[in-house]
Amino acid sequence: MKKTDILDVVSRKLAPFILLFGFYLLTYGHLSPGGGFQGGVTIASAVILLFLAKGTERVLEVFPLKSVHYTEAYGFFAFLLTGIAGLVFGEGFLSSFLKVKGAGAIPGGGTILLLNIIIGLKVGAGITLICYYLFKEREE
Amino acid sequence: MTTLLLALHVLLAVIILVSRNMLTAVILLAVLSLFSSLLFFILHAPDVALTEAAVGAGVSTFLYIWIIRKTEMEIKP
Numbered sequence: 606m607k608k609t610d611i612l613d614v615v616s617r618k619l620a621p622f623i624l625l626f627g628f629y630l631l632t633y634g635h636l637s638p639g640g641g642f643q644g645g646v647t648i649a650s651a652v653i654l655l656f657l658a659k660g661t662e663r664v665l666e667v668f669p670l671k672s673v674h675y676t677e678a679y680g681f682f683a684f685l686l687t688g689i690a691g692l693v694f695g696e697g698f699l700s701s702f703l704k705v706k707g708a709g710a711i712p713g714g715g716t717i718l719l720l721n722i723i724i725g726l727k728v729g730a731g732i733t734l735i736c737y738y739l740f741k742e743r744e745e
Numbered sequence: 746m747t748t749l750l751l752a753l754h755v756l757l758a759v760i761i762l763v764s765r766n767m768l769t770a771v772i773l774l775a776v777l778s779l780f781s782s783l784l785f786f787i788l789h790a791p792d793v794a795l796t797e798a799a800v801g802a803g804v805s806t807f808l809y810i811w812i813i814r815k816t817e818m819e820i821k822p
Binding site for chain 2: 630638640642647650653657732736
């Protein structure tokens with residue numbers, strides 16, 4: 606693929622802000638619009654932008670392929686573990702067992718914050734992996 | 746405002762359907778998705794608007810362009 610300076614400069618300046626916005630959507634998911642899926646897709650689109658501009662090898666130095674695979678595979682396990690912890694320590698499956706104060710603040714969500722972050726990392730890793738294997742098929 | 750946006754949806758969809766160039770169709774599909782996101786925001790559904798903007802304009806456009814690169818660009822009559 607022919608690389609241009611415009612794509613190079615714009616992606617290098619824009620991708621950190623897209624990543625930051627994705628993590629903002631994850632952490633504020635229980636207070637404002639956003640949540641696990643939206644934040645995960647936003648994170649994945651930042652990584653895809655870097656794939657397009659820099660090639661896959663340079664990006665995989667920052668996000669190693671093995672850890673992305675592990676995040677995608679163990680994400681659902683962590684979600685299930687949080688739900689069972691609610692069954693053990695709280696009232697039922699997925700119930701919030703953390704006793705937190707301050708509704709309307711970041712830790713006020715209890716386990717909702719934890720579940721949002723787990724879902725976001727899993728969705729982001731999954732979409733990144735789909736696009737990475739599409740890229741790899743072209744390069745071969 | 747809502748009626749105007751819905752009319753724009755119909756217009757863009759007709760242009761996408763009759764266009765002979767695949768790349769034009771995919772870019773216009775991303776624009777349609779963006780206007781759809783604006784419509785969801787006006788109708789007080791900001792969660793759906795965020796999802797539509799991220800998936801419709803970001804990831805699915807990328808996947809369609811990828812498929813176009815591996816196949817034909819023009820529709821043969």
